[in-house]
Amino acid sequence: DNATDHEVPAEAIQNACLEYVVPVSIGTPGKQLMLDFDTGSSDLWVWSSEVAGAGKYRAKHRLYHPHLSTTAKRVDGTWKISYGDGSSASGDVWMDHISVAGVHIHGQAIEVAQHLSRAFLTDGGNDGLLGLAFPKLNTVQPHRVATPVENMLEKRLIDPPVFTCKLGHGSEQSFYSFGFIDKSVTRHPIVYHHVDSSRGFWEVASTAYMVGGKPYKSRDNTAIIDTGTTLCLVHDDAVDRIYHRINGARYSNSRGGWIYPNHERLPEIEFAIGHTMYRVRAIDFHYSDAGDGLTFGGIQSRGDLKYDIFGDVFLKSLYVVFDQANMKVGVAQRD
Ligand code: 0ZP
Numbered sequence: 629d630n631a632t633d634h635e636v637p638a639e640a641i642q643n644a645c646l647e648y649v650v651p652v653s654i655g656t657p658g659k660q661l662m663l664d665f666d667t668g669s670s671d672l673w674v675w676s677s678e679v680a681g682a683g684k685y686r687a688k689h690r691l692y693h694p695h696l697s698t699t700a701k702r703v704d705g706t707w708k709i710s711y712g713d714g715s716s717a718s719g720d721v722w723m724d725h726i727s728v729a730g731v732h733i734h735g736q737a738i739e740v741a742q743h744l745s746r747a748f749l750t751d752g753g754n755d756g757l758l759g760l761a762f763p764k765l766n767t768v769q770p771h772r773v774a775t776p777v778e779n780m781l782e783k784r785l786i787d788p789p790v791f792t793c794k795l796g797h798g799s800e801q802s803f804y805s806f807g808f809i810d811k812s813v814t815r816h817p818i819v820y821h822h823v824d825s826s827r828g829f830w831e832v833a834s835t836a837y838m839v840g841g842k843p844y845k846s847r848d849n850t851a852i853i854d855t856g857t858t859l860c861l862v863h864d865d866a867v868d869r870i871y872h873r874i875n876g877a878r879y880s881n882s883r884g885g886w887i888y889p890n891h892e893r894l895p896e897i898e899f900a901i902g903h904t905m906y907r908v909r910a911i912d913f914h915y916s917d918a919g920d921g922l923t924f925g926g927i928q929s930r931g932d933l934k935y936d937i938f939g940d941v942f943l944k945s946l947y948v949v950f951d952q953a954n955m956k957v958g959v960a961q962r963d
Contacts, residue, residue: 645916646858648795648802648940649754653727654738655697661690661755665804666856667793667830667950668937670765670775671709672726673717673739674756680742688752694740700724707739707768712857712937715747721768728758728776731785731806737773757856760791760950765828777952780806790951793855794962797912797944809958813947818958821902824850825955832901832957834936837862839869840895850935851899853948853957857939859915860908861930862899870897870927877925880918885929887922897927899942901959909962912944 649662654674661674677693679686694700701723708718719742726736741756759765759775766772780786786807794813796802803810809818824831834851837844846863867886871877873895877888894913898905908927915926926941949958 647753648855650729650758650804652758654692655694655724655726656699657697658725658727659690659692659697661692663756663758664754664856665758665760665793666854667760668852668854668856669709669711669757670759670761670763670828671707671739671767672736672756672758672776673707673709673719673741675744676719676740676742678719678740678742679744685749685752689755691755692738692740694722694724694738697724700738703737705737705768705771705773709767712933713747714745716745717741717748718743721773726776729804729806731780733776733779733783733785736776736779737768739768739773760855761830762825762828762952764825777806781953788951789953790949790958792947792949793943794947795855795940795944809949810947814960814962816961816963818947818949818960819902819904820949820951820956820958821904823955823957830854830950830957831935834900834938836900836905837866838896838898838905839866840873844869851901851938852935853938853943853950855940855943857937858941859937859939860927860942861933861937861939862927863936864929866899867927867929870895871925880922883918883924886925886927887918888925890917890921890923892923899936899938901938901957904959906942906946906959906961908942909945912941915941 647664651660652663674692675689703721705721710716719740722738725734791806830853831850835849871886874888880887894910897908913926916924918924947960
Protein backbone atom coordinates (compact mmCIF):
# COMPACT_ATOMS: atom_id res chain seq x y z
CA ASP A 629 0.00 0.00 0.00
CA ASN A 630 2.06 2.96 -1.16
CA ALA A 631 1.19 6.62 -0.94
CA THR A 632 0.33 7.06 -4.61
CA ASP A 633 -2.58 4.59 -4.25
CA HIS A 634 -4.39 7.42 -2.53
CA GLU A 635 -3.62 9.98 -5.19
CA VAL A 636 -6.69 10.05 -7.35
CA PRO A 637 -6.67 11.55 -10.81
CA ALA A 638 -8.20 14.94 -11.40
CA GLU A 639 -11.59 14.61 -13.00
CA ALA A 640 -12.52 16.80 -15.93
CA ILE A 641 -15.59 18.92 -15.56
CA GLN A 642 -17.76 20.43 -18.27
CA ASN A 643 -20.36 23.15 -18.71
CA ALA A 644 -18.28 25.60 -16.67
CA CYS A 645 -20.59 28.58 -16.95
CA LEU A 646 -23.53 27.60 -14.69
CA GLU A 647 -22.38 24.44 -12.98
CA TYR A 648 -19.57 21.92 -12.88
CA VAL A 649 -20.39 18.25 -13.40
CA VAL A 650 -18.18 15.28 -12.58
CA PRO A 651 -18.36 11.68 -13.88
CA VAL A 652 -19.41 9.14 -11.24
CA SER A 653 -19.81 5.43 -11.96
CA ILE A 654 -22.81 3.78 -10.29
CA GLY A 655 -23.84 0.11 -10.07
CA THR A 656 -22.73 -3.11 -11.77
CA PRO A 657 -21.98 -2.90 -14.62
CA GLY A 658 -20.96 0.69 -13.87
CA LYS A 659 -23.15 3.35 -15.39
CA GLN A 660 -21.51 6.77 -15.71
CA LEU A 661 -23.59 9.78 -14.69
CA MET A 662 -22.49 13.42 -14.66
CA LEU A 663 -23.20 14.82 -11.18
CA ASP A 664 -23.07 18.38 -9.88
CA PHE A 665 -20.77 18.22 -6.82
CA ASP A 666 -22.41 20.53 -4.27
CA THR A 667 -20.66 21.57 -1.05
CA GLY A 668 -23.96 23.29 -0.07
CA SER A 669 -26.01 20.09 0.43
CA SER A 670 -25.64 16.47 1.57
CA ASP A 671 -27.80 14.33 -0.68
CA LEU A 672 -26.49 12.11 -3.48
CA TRP A 673 -29.41 11.78 -5.88
CA VAL A 674 -29.63 10.73 -9.49
CA TRP A 675 -31.89 10.86 -12.53
CA SER A 676 -33.40 7.41 -12.96
CA SER A 677 -35.78 5.23 -14.88
CA GLU A 678 -38.27 6.06 -12.09
CA VAL A 679 -38.56 9.80 -12.92
CA ALA A 680 -42.25 10.45 -13.52
CA GLY A 681 -43.43 12.23 -16.63
CA ALA A 682 -39.97 13.24 -17.79
CA GLY A 683 -40.95 12.47 -21.42
CA LYS A 684 -38.77 14.30 -23.90
CA TYR A 685 -36.43 15.61 -21.16
CA ARG A 686 -35.23 12.11 -20.36
CA ALA A 687 -33.30 11.91 -23.60
CA LYS A 688 -30.95 14.64 -22.36
CA HIS A 689 -29.79 12.63 -19.35
CA ARG A 690 -27.98 9.46 -18.44
CA LEU A 691 -30.20 7.46 -16.11
CA TYR A 692 -29.48 5.04 -13.27
CA HIS A 693 -31.66 1.92 -13.59
CA PRO A 694 -31.48 0.16 -10.22
CA HIS A 695 -33.20 -2.88 -11.76
CA LEU A 696 -30.35 -3.27 -14.28
CA SER A 697 -27.59 -3.21 -11.63
CA THR A 698 -26.74 -6.61 -10.14
CA THR A 699 -25.46 -4.98 -6.93
CA ALA A 700 -28.47 -2.68 -6.31
CA LYS A 701 -30.65 -3.25 -3.24
CA ARG A 702 -33.78 -1.31 -2.32
CA VAL A 703 -33.62 0.08 1.25
CA ASP A 704 -36.15 1.74 3.50
CA GLY A 705 -36.58 5.47 3.34
CA THR A 706 -37.65 8.35 1.18
CA TRP A 707 -36.06 11.70 0.49
CA LYS A 708 -37.20 15.17 -0.50
CA ILE A 709 -34.94 18.18 -0.92
CA SER A 710 -35.57 21.87 -1.66
CA TYR A 711 -32.67 24.06 -2.67
CA GLY A 712 -32.03 27.77 -2.12
CA ASP A 713 -33.12 28.61 -5.67
CA GLY A 714 -36.53 26.93 -5.24
CA SER A 715 -35.78 23.78 -7.22
CA SER A 716 -36.71 20.47 -5.59
CA ALA A 717 -36.48 16.70 -5.98
CA SER A 718 -37.73 13.58 -4.20
CA GLY A 719 -37.82 9.80 -4.46
CA ASP A 720 -36.79 6.49 -2.89
CA VAL A 721 -33.48 5.02 -1.74
CA TRP A 722 -31.21 2.20 -2.97
CA MET A 723 -27.79 0.88 -1.98
CA ASP A 724 -25.20 0.20 -4.64
CA HIS A 725 -21.50 0.45 -5.49
CA ILE A 726 -20.15 3.77 -6.70
CA SER A 727 -16.78 4.95 -7.89
CA VAL A 728 -15.77 8.60 -7.59
CA ALA A 729 -12.42 9.87 -8.89
CA GLY A 730 -10.90 6.40 -8.48
CA VAL A 731 -12.31 5.75 -4.98
CA HIS A 732 -14.65 2.73 -4.82
CA ILE A 733 -17.42 2.74 -2.23
CA HIS A 734 -19.14 -0.64 -1.81
CA GLY A 735 -22.47 0.16 -0.23
CA GLN A 736 -23.40 3.77 -0.88
CA ALA A 737 -26.96 4.99 -0.46
CA ILE A 738 -28.21 6.34 -3.80
CA GLU A 739 -31.28 8.56 -3.65
CA VAL A 740 -33.21 7.72 -6.78
CA ALA A 741 -35.37 10.54 -8.19
CA GLN A 742 -39.05 9.96 -8.89
CA HIS A 743 -40.19 13.60 -8.92
CA LEU A 744 -38.19 16.59 -10.14
CA SER A 745 -39.15 20.26 -10.25
CA ARG A 746 -39.38 22.07 -13.56
CA ALA A 747 -35.92 23.63 -13.29
CA PHE A 748 -34.33 20.16 -13.24
CA LEU A 749 -36.53 18.81 -16.02
CA THR A 750 -35.66 21.64 -18.40
CA ASP A 751 -31.95 21.85 -17.49
CA GLY A 752 -29.94 19.31 -19.44
CA GLY A 753 -26.76 19.97 -17.45
CA ASN A 754 -26.57 17.41 -14.66
CA ASP A 755 -27.80 13.86 -14.10
CA GLY A 756 -28.10 14.50 -10.37
CA LEU A 757 -26.17 15.98 -7.47
CA LEU A 758 -23.50 14.70 -5.11
CA GLY A 759 -23.69 16.54 -1.80
CA LEU A 760 -20.40 17.35 -0.05
CA ALA A 761 -21.71 19.28 2.98
CA PHE A 762 -21.95 17.86 6.53
CA PRO A 763 -24.02 14.70 7.23
CA LYS A 764 -26.72 16.46 9.25
CA LEU A 765 -28.19 18.10 6.12
CA ASN A 766 -29.06 14.75 4.51
CA THR A 767 -32.82 14.59 3.92
CA VAL A 768 -33.53 10.83 3.91
CA GLN A 769 -36.39 9.90 6.29
CA PRO A 770 -36.94 8.32 8.74
CA HIS A 771 -33.16 7.93 9.16
CA ARG A 772 -30.55 9.90 7.29
CA VAL A 773 -28.03 8.00 5.16
CA ALA A 774 -24.23 8.35 5.07
CA THR A 775 -22.81 10.70 2.41
CA PRO A 776 -19.99 9.51 0.13
CA VAL A 777 -17.41 11.54 2.07
CA GLU A 778 -18.72 10.13 5.37
CA ASN A 779 -18.28 6.61 3.94
CA MET A 780 -14.79 7.39 2.65
CA LEU A 781 -13.75 8.60 6.12
CA GLU A 782 -15.52 5.81 8.02
CA LYS A 783 -14.06 3.06 5.79
CA ARG A 784 -10.67 4.85 5.66
CA LEU A 785 -10.69 4.91 1.88
CA ILE A 786 -8.80 8.21 1.63
CA ASP A 787 -5.62 9.42 3.28
CA PRO A 788 -5.24 12.31 3.96
CA PRO A 789 -8.97 12.36 4.80
CA VAL A 790 -9.81 15.41 2.70
CA PHE A 791 -11.22 16.36 -0.67
CA THR A 792 -10.16 19.37 -2.71
CA CYS A 793 -11.68 21.51 -5.41
CA LYS A 794 -10.23 23.51 -8.25
CA LEU A 795 -12.78 25.17 -10.52
CA GLY A 796 -11.37 26.52 -13.76
CA HIS A 797 -12.71 29.39 -15.80
CA GLY A 798 -13.40 28.98 -19.50
CA SER A 799 -11.31 26.15 -20.89
CA GLU A 800 -8.95 25.99 -17.89
CA GLN A 801 -9.03 22.52 -16.31
CA SER A 802 -11.13 21.82 -13.23
CA PHE A 803 -11.05 18.93 -10.79
CA TYR A 804 -12.12 17.47 -7.49
CA SER A 805 -9.65 15.20 -5.73
CA PHE A 806 -10.26 12.79 -2.85
CA GLY A 807 -7.40 11.88 -0.51
CA PHE A 808 -4.92 14.05 -2.38
CA ILE A 809 -3.87 17.69 -2.06
CA ASP A 810 -2.45 18.95 -5.34
CA LYS A 811 0.27 21.42 -4.34
CA SER A 812 1.07 22.18 -7.98
CA VAL A 813 -2.17 24.14 -8.47
CA THR A 814 -0.78 27.37 -7.02
CA ARG A 815 2.42 28.89 -5.65
CA HIS A 816 0.43 30.66 -2.92
CA PRO A 817 0.26 29.04 0.53
CA ILE A 818 -2.78 27.00 1.61
CA VAL A 819 -3.98 28.66 4.83
CA TYR A 820 -6.32 26.66 7.08
CA HIS A 821 -9.42 28.22 8.63
CA HIS A 822 -11.92 27.02 11.23
CA VAL A 823 -15.32 25.86 9.94
CA ASP A 824 -18.54 26.28 11.92
CA SER A 825 -20.52 23.18 10.90
CA SER A 826 -23.44 23.79 13.29
CA ARG A 827 -25.78 24.53 10.36
CA GLY A 828 -24.27 21.69 8.33
CA PHE A 829 -22.51 23.99 5.89
CA TRP A 830 -18.87 24.80 5.17
CA GLU A 831 -19.31 28.09 7.01
CA VAL A 832 -16.34 30.34 7.72
CA ALA A 833 -15.82 33.74 9.33
CA SER A 834 -15.68 36.60 6.81
CA THR A 835 -15.64 39.87 8.70
CA ALA A 836 -13.69 42.08 6.31
CA TYR A 837 -13.48 42.95 2.63
CA MET A 838 -11.68 45.38 0.34
CA VAL A 839 -12.97 47.35 -2.61
CA GLY A 840 -10.42 49.21 -4.73
CA GLY A 841 -7.83 49.06 -1.97
CA LYS A 842 -10.19 50.40 0.71
CA PRO A 843 -10.81 48.10 3.67
CA TYR A 844 -14.25 47.57 5.23
CA LYS A 845 -15.43 45.59 8.24
CA SER A 846 -18.56 43.42 8.37
CA ARG A 847 -18.98 42.52 12.02
CA ASP A 848 -19.86 38.89 12.86
CA ASN A 849 -20.32 38.11 9.17
CA THR A 850 -19.97 34.53 7.94
CA ALA A 851 -19.86 32.93 4.49
CA ILE A 852 -20.71 29.49 3.13
CA ILE A 853 -18.34 27.91 0.66
CA ASP A 854 -20.74 26.50 -1.93
CA THR A 855 -19.67 24.91 -5.20
CA GLY A 856 -23.39 24.44 -6.05
CA THR A 857 -24.06 28.17 -6.29
CA THR A 858 -23.01 29.78 -9.54
CA LEU A 859 -22.45 33.34 -8.34
CA CYS A 860 -20.89 35.02 -5.31
CA LEU A 861 -23.73 36.35 -3.15
CA VAL A 862 -22.85 38.93 -0.47
CA HIS A 863 -24.56 41.54 1.71
CA ASP A 864 -25.85 44.74 0.13
CA ASP A 865 -23.30 47.05 1.82
CA ALA A 866 -20.54 45.25 -0.06
CA VAL A 867 -22.54 44.97 -3.30
CA ASP A 868 -23.31 48.73 -3.27
CA ARG A 869 -19.67 49.65 -2.60
CA ILE A 870 -18.45 47.39 -5.41
CA TYR A 871 -20.83 48.69 -8.08
CA HIS A 872 -20.42 52.32 -7.00
CA ARG A 873 -16.79 51.96 -8.09
CA ILE A 874 -17.76 50.83 -11.61
CA ASN A 875 -18.75 53.59 -14.03
CA GLY A 876 -22.25 53.14 -15.44
CA ALA A 877 -23.13 50.20 -13.17
CA ARG A 878 -26.81 49.85 -12.26
CA TYR A 879 -29.29 47.36 -10.88
CA SER A 880 -31.46 45.87 -13.63
CA ASN A 881 -34.85 44.61 -12.53
CA SER A 882 -35.42 42.78 -15.79
CA ARG A 883 -32.14 40.88 -15.52
CA GLY A 884 -32.42 40.41 -11.77
CA GLY A 885 -29.00 41.77 -10.85
CA TRP A 886 -26.25 44.34 -11.21
CA ILE A 887 -24.90 45.07 -14.69
CA TYR A 888 -22.24 47.44 -16.06
CA PRO A 889 -20.88 48.54 -19.45
CA ASN A 890 -18.44 46.03 -21.00
CA HIS A 891 -14.76 46.99 -20.69
CA GLU A 892 -15.37 49.26 -17.67
CA ARG A 893 -12.50 49.30 -15.18
CA LEU A 894 -13.16 47.09 -12.16
CA PRO A 895 -11.92 47.86 -8.65
CA GLU A 896 -9.85 45.22 -6.88
CA ILE A 897 -12.17 43.09 -4.78
CA GLU A 898 -11.14 40.94 -1.82
CA PHE A 899 -13.06 39.06 0.86
CA ALA A 900 -11.68 37.68 4.09
CA ILE A 901 -11.82 34.01 4.98
CA GLY A 902 -10.68 33.84 8.59
CA HIS A 903 -7.83 36.36 8.86
CA THR A 904 -6.69 36.06 5.24
CA MET A 905 -7.85 38.24 2.33
CA TYR A 906 -8.59 36.53 -0.99
CA ARG A 907 -9.01 38.33 -4.30
CA VAL A 908 -11.78 37.75 -6.84
CA ARG A 909 -9.99 37.88 -10.19
CA ALA A 910 -11.43 40.33 -12.72
CA ILE A 911 -11.97 37.63 -15.37
CA ASP A 912 -14.08 35.70 -12.88
CA PHE A 913 -16.03 38.81 -11.87
CA HIS A 914 -17.29 39.30 -15.47
CA TYR A 915 -20.03 36.69 -15.23
CA SER A 916 -21.93 36.94 -18.50
CA ASP A 917 -22.98 39.05 -21.44
CA ALA A 918 -26.21 40.90 -20.58
CA GLY A 919 -26.72 42.29 -24.10
CA ASP A 920 -26.65 45.97 -25.27
CA GLY A 921 -22.94 46.22 -24.47
CA LEU A 922 -23.51 45.30 -20.84
CA THR A 923 -22.03 42.67 -18.53
CA PHE A 924 -23.85 40.84 -15.71
CA GLY A 925 -21.64 40.95 -12.61
CA GLY A 926 -20.53 37.78 -10.85
CA ILE A 927 -21.05 39.28 -7.39
CA GLN A 928 -24.69 39.88 -6.50
CA SER A 929 -26.88 40.51 -3.46
CA ARG A 930 -27.55 37.68 -1.01
CA GLY A 931 -31.01 39.15 -0.38
CA ASP A 932 -32.51 37.98 2.91
CA LEU A 933 -29.87 35.34 3.60
CA LYS A 934 -28.03 35.72 6.92
CA TYR A 935 -24.68 34.74 5.45
CA ASP A 936 -22.68 35.29 2.28
CA ILE A 937 -22.42 32.51 -0.28
CA PHE A 938 -18.99 32.12 -1.82
CA GLY A 939 -20.03 30.34 -5.02
CA ASP A 940 -18.22 29.40 -8.22
CA VAL A 941 -17.43 32.99 -9.30
CA PHE A 942 -15.20 33.35 -6.22
CA LEU A 943 -14.03 29.73 -6.02
CA LYS A 944 -12.55 30.02 -9.55
CA SER A 945 -9.93 32.31 -7.98
CA LEU A 946 -9.08 29.81 -5.21
CA TYR A 947 -7.92 26.27 -4.46
CA VAL A 948 -9.86 24.80 -1.53
CA VAL A 949 -9.11 21.79 0.72
CA PHE A 950 -12.14 20.50 2.66
CA ASP A 951 -11.30 18.70 5.90
CA GLN A 952 -14.53 17.36 7.40
CA ALA A 953 -12.94 15.37 10.25
CA ASN A 954 -11.10 18.42 11.60
CA MET A 955 -13.71 21.02 10.59
CA LYS A 956 -11.25 23.11 8.63
CA VAL A 957 -10.88 24.44 5.12
CA GLY A 958 -7.53 25.18 3.54
CA VAL A 959 -7.71 28.01 1.05
CA ALA A 960 -5.06 29.27 -1.37
CA GLN A 961 -5.25 32.12 -3.85
CA ARG A 962 -4.71 31.14 -7.51
CA ASP A 963 -3.12 33.47 -10.05
C1 0ZP B 1 -27.77 28.36 -8.34
O1 0ZP B 1 -26.74 29.00 -8.17
C2 0ZP B 1 -28.28 27.91 -9.69
C3 0ZP B 1 -28.05 28.94 -10.75
C4 0ZP B 1 -28.77 30.23 -10.52
C5 0ZP B 1 -29.88 30.32 -9.72
C6 0ZP B 1 -30.55 31.52 -9.50
C7 0ZP B 1 -30.10 32.65 -10.11
C8 0ZP B 1 -29.00 32.63 -10.94
C9 0ZP B 1 -28.55 33.79 -11.57
C10 0ZP B 1 -27.45 33.76 -12.40
C11 0ZP B 1 -26.77 32.57 -12.59
C12 0ZP B 1 -27.18 31.42 -11.98
C13 0ZP B 1 -28.30 31.41 -11.15
C14 0ZP B 1 -27.60 26.59 -9.99
C15 0ZP B 1 -27.99 25.89 -11.26
C16 0ZP B 1 -27.02 25.72 -12.18
C17 0ZP B 1 -27.29 25.08 -13.36
C18 0ZP B 1 -28.50 24.55 -13.61
C19 0ZP B 1 -29.54 24.68 -12.69
C20 0ZP B 1 -30.80 24.13 -12.95
C21 0ZP B 1 -31.81 24.25 -12.04
C22 0ZP B 1 -31.60 24.93 -10.88
C23 0ZP B 1 -30.36 25.48 -10.59
C24 0ZP B 1 -29.30 25.35 -11.50
N1 0ZP B 1 -28.50 27.95 -7.31
C25 0ZP B 1 -28.16 28.19 -5.91
C26 0ZP B 1 -28.59 26.95 -5.15
O2 0ZP B 1 -29.71 26.83 -4.70
C27 0ZP B 1 -28.90 29.45 -5.48
C28 0ZP B 1 -28.82 29.77 -4.08
N2 0ZP B 1 -27.80 29.55 -3.33
C29 0ZP B 1 -29.72 30.34 -3.31
C30 0ZP B 1 -28.04 29.94 -2.12
N3 0ZP B 1 -29.21 30.43 -2.09
N4 0ZP B 1 -27.64 25.98 -5.05
C31 0ZP B 1 -27.91 24.70 -4.43
C32 0ZP B 1 -27.41 23.58 -5.33
C33 0ZP B 1 -28.00 23.65 -6.74
C34 0ZP B 1 -29.43 23.19 -6.74
C35 0ZP B 1 -27.16 22.78 -7.68
C36 0ZP B 1 -30.02 23.19 -8.10
C37 0ZP B 1 -27.74 22.79 -9.09
C38 0ZP B 1 -29.17 22.37 -9.06
C39 0ZP B 1 -27.26 24.62 -3.02
O3 0ZP B 1 -25.87 24.58 -3.10
C40 0ZP B 1 -27.68 25.75 -2.14
C41 0ZP B 1 -27.79 25.30 -0.68
C42 0ZP B 1 -28.07 26.48 0.27
C43 0ZP B 1 -26.94 27.46 0.49
C44 0ZP B 1 -27.33 28.37 1.64
C45 0ZP B 1 -25.58 26.83 0.74
C46 0ZP B 1 -29.01 24.39 -0.51
O4 0ZP B 1 -30.09 24.72 -0.95
N5 0ZP B 1 -28.81 23.25 0.14
C47 0ZP B 1 -29.89 22.33 0.44
C48 0ZP B 1 -30.00 22.00 1.90
C49 0ZP B 1 -31.24 21.21 2.15
C50 0ZP B 1 -29.99 23.23 2.78
C51 0ZP B 1 -31.19 20.39 3.37
